[in-house]
Amino acid sequence: MTKQDKISEAVVRRLPVYLRYLNELSASDILTVSSQELGARLNLNPAQIRKDLAYFGDFGRKGVGYNVSYLIEKIRQILKLDRPLYVALVGTGNLGRALSNYNTYLKDNMKIVSIFDADPSKVGMVINNLVVQPVEELAQTVKEKNIAIGIITVPAAAAQKVADRFVEAGVRGILNFAPTVLRTPEDVRIHQTDFTADLLSLAYYMNFDSEDTTKGTLEDESLVD
Amino acid sequence: MTKQDKISEAVVRRLPVYLRYLNELSASDILTVSSQELGARLNLNPAQIRKDLAYFGDFGRKGVGYNVSYLIEKIRQILKLDRPLYVALVGTGNLGRALSNYNTYLKDNMKIVSIFDADPSKVGMVINNLVVQPVEELAQTVKEKNIAIGIITVPAAAAQKVADRFVEAGVRGILNFAPTVLRTPEDVRIHQTDFTADLLSLAYYMNFDSEDTTKGTLEDESLVD
DNA sequence: TAGATTGTTAATCGATTAACAATC
DNA sequence: TAGATTGTTAATCGATTAACAATC
Structure with a gap:
C-alpha cells in the first residue's frame, strides 16, 4: 500500500x-x-x-x-541506496579529507569519485586514492562520471561559486558544509550541515549558575541521579 | 517587551x-x-x-x-556569546583537527581550550597550540578549566563512552559528530551534527530520469510479506 | 487462545505565514 | 506628509502523539 x-x-x-x-x-x-x-x-x-x-x-x-x-x-x-550514486567533493582541507575517508557511504553505494581544489598547490595530491583535480575540470568530470551529488567543504567566501559550478554541471543535490546560505535553483536540493550554527545555538542553552541565582550549588544537586 | x-x-x-x-x-x-x-x-x-x-x-x-x-x-x-564559553574536543582525526582550526567561535568568545584522544600515540601532539591530552584526564580538566561544552569527533563505537565522561565531568552541552544517537540525562543538551544522515537523505531526492515511469513498477508489487 | 504489536485515524500540539494596525 | 516596515494577532499549515481495531 x-x-x-x-x-x-x-x-x-x-x-x-x-x-x-x-x-x-x-x-x-x-x-x-x-x-x-x-x-x-x-x-x-x-x-x-x-x-x-x-x-x-x-x-x-x-x-x-x-x-x-x-x-x-x-x-x-x-532512500535509493540500492544503486550506485556518485559524489564529488570540492575542498581538500581537514574537513574535506575527513569526509573522503568516511567510508560509510561506500557500503551504501554512495561513492566519492572525484575531489577538487581551487588551490594549484593542492592539485595532484592523492587523497583516498583519488588525485585532486583543479576545480576548473569540475563540469566536465561531473558529466563524464555521471556525478549526482556535490559536497562543498571550501571556505564560506568561495562556497557560492562552487555551488554555481555544480549546478551548471547538472548535479542534483549538494551537501554544503560552508557556513553560508547558498542560492540555487529549486530543482537542486541543498542540505546544509551547519555545525557552526549547531555549536552557537548550543550556547543559548547554557545557563550559567553564577548569574542565575546564588552560586554554583545548584549544579551539585541536579547532577546526581 | x-x-x-x-x-x-x-x-x-x-x-x-x-x-x-x-x-x-x-x-x-x-x-x-x-x-x-x-x-x-x-x-x-x-x-x-x-x-x-x-x-x-x-x-x-x-x-x-x-x-x-x-x-x-x-x-x-x-545566545550568550557575550561572555567566554570554554569547549573541549575529543578525537583528533581529520574532523577533530578541522574543528580545532575553525576559528569562527573565537570571535564569539567560544574557545576550544582542551583536546583529548584515547589513542596514546596521539597524546602529546600539538594541534592549534594545544597539547593533546589523554582522555583519562578529561574530567579533571573540564572542572579545572570550567568547560561547559564538549565536542565529540570519535568513531561511533566510542562516542557513548566519551559522552558519559563529559556528563560525569559536568558539561552542560555536547555537540556530537559521531553517527550514533547518544543517551544522556535530560539536563545535558545534545546537538547532533549528522552529516551521514544529511548525505543519505539527499539520495532520496535524486530522481533518476532513466527509470521514472514505467520501469519502476516492480517495486510496488514486491511489498507485503 | 492470549499477548503483543502493527497500521491508521483522530486529537493534539507546534510552527509558519498572512494580514494589518501602529508608527517611524 | 507618504511610504515603508515593524510587532503581533489570527489563520493556516504541518508534524507529532494517542488511541484502538485488526491481526499475527
Whole structure:
C-alpha cells in the first residue's frame, strides 16, 4: 500500500537514522525489532516510527514487529541506496579529507569519485586514492562520471561559486558544509550541515549558575541521579 | 517587551544564521536591514524573522528596519556569546583537527581550550597550540578549566563512552559528530551534527530520469510479506 | 487462545505565514 | 506628509502523539 503522497522532510531525515541502527542490530544477529524498541533506543515516539515506515509500505507484522534485514532492504530502496550514486567533493582541507575517508557511504553505494581544489598547490595530491583535480575540470568530470551529488567543504567566501559550478554541471543535490546560505535553483536540493550554527545555538542553552541565582550549588544537586 | 516564554528550538537554531549574515553586512558597512532583505538572502519568510526577533525584544524600528550592529549585539547577548564559553574536543582525526582550526567561535568568545584522544600515540601532539591530552584526564580538566561544552569527533563505537565522561565531568552541552544517537540525562543538551544522515537523505531526492515511469513498477508489487 | 504489536485515524500540539494596525 | 516596515494577532499549515481495531 505504497502511498507516494508528499513525504515530509522530517520523515526522510529519520530514515537514515533507522537504517543505521538496524544495521547495528543486524550485525548483532537480531532478527526482529518492534517500534517500541526502536523508539527507546533512538529517543523517538514508537507511533512516529510506525507512521514513518507506513508511508512507504506495510513492512511490519502485527504482534511481532519488523524483520530487521527486510526493513534494511526496504529503507535502502526508499532512500535509493540500492544503486550506485556518485559524489564529488570540492575542498581538500581537514574537513574535506575527513569526509573522503568516511567510508560509510561506500557500503551504501554512495561513492566519492572525484575531489577538487581551487588551490594549484593542492592539485595532484592523492587523497583516498583519488588525485585532486583543479576545480576548473569540475563540469566536465561531473558529466563524464555521471556525478549526482556535490559536497562543498571550501571556505564560506568561495562556497557560492562552487555551488554555481555544480549546478551548471547538472548535479542534483549538494551537501554544503560552508557556513553560508547558498542560492540555487529549486530543482537542486541543498542540505546544509551547519555545525557552526549547531555549536552557537548550543550556547543559548547554557545557563550559567553564577548569574542565575546564588552560586554554583545548584549544579551539585541536579547532577546526581 | 521581552517574553521569556518557551522559545522553540527552531527559533534558536535560526539565530546564528541571522548573526552570521549580519556580521557580513556589518563588514560591508551596511547600517540597516529589513526583515524583507534578510528573508530574501536567507530563504526565510520575513514574517518569521520578525517574529523570531520579537520573542526577545523590540529590536527594530517601524518604517526603517533593524540597525545591524545593534541587532548583532542583541543576538550575541541572547545566545550568550557575550561572555567566554570554554569547549573541549575529543578525537583528533581529520574532523577533530578541522574543528580545532575553525576559528569562527573565537570571535564569539567560544574557545576550544582542551583536546583529548584515547589513542596514546596521539597524546602529546600539538594541534592549534594545544597539547593533546589523554582522555583519562578529561574530567579533571573540564572542572579545572570550567568547560561547559564538549565536542565529540570519535568513531561511533566510542562516542557513548566519551559522552558519559563529559556528563560525569559536568558539561552542560555536547555537540556530537559521531553517527550514533547518544543517551544522556535530560539536563545535558545534545546537538547532533549528522552529516551521514544529511548525505543519505539527499539520495532520496535524486530522481533518476532513466527509470521514472514505467520501469519502476516492480517495486510496488514486491511489498507485503 | 492470549499477548503483543502493527497500521491508521483522530486529537493534539507546534510552527509558519498572512494580514494589518501602529508608527517611524 | 507618504511610504515603508515593524510587532503581533489570527489563520493556516504541518508534524507529532494517542488511541484502538485488526491481526499475527
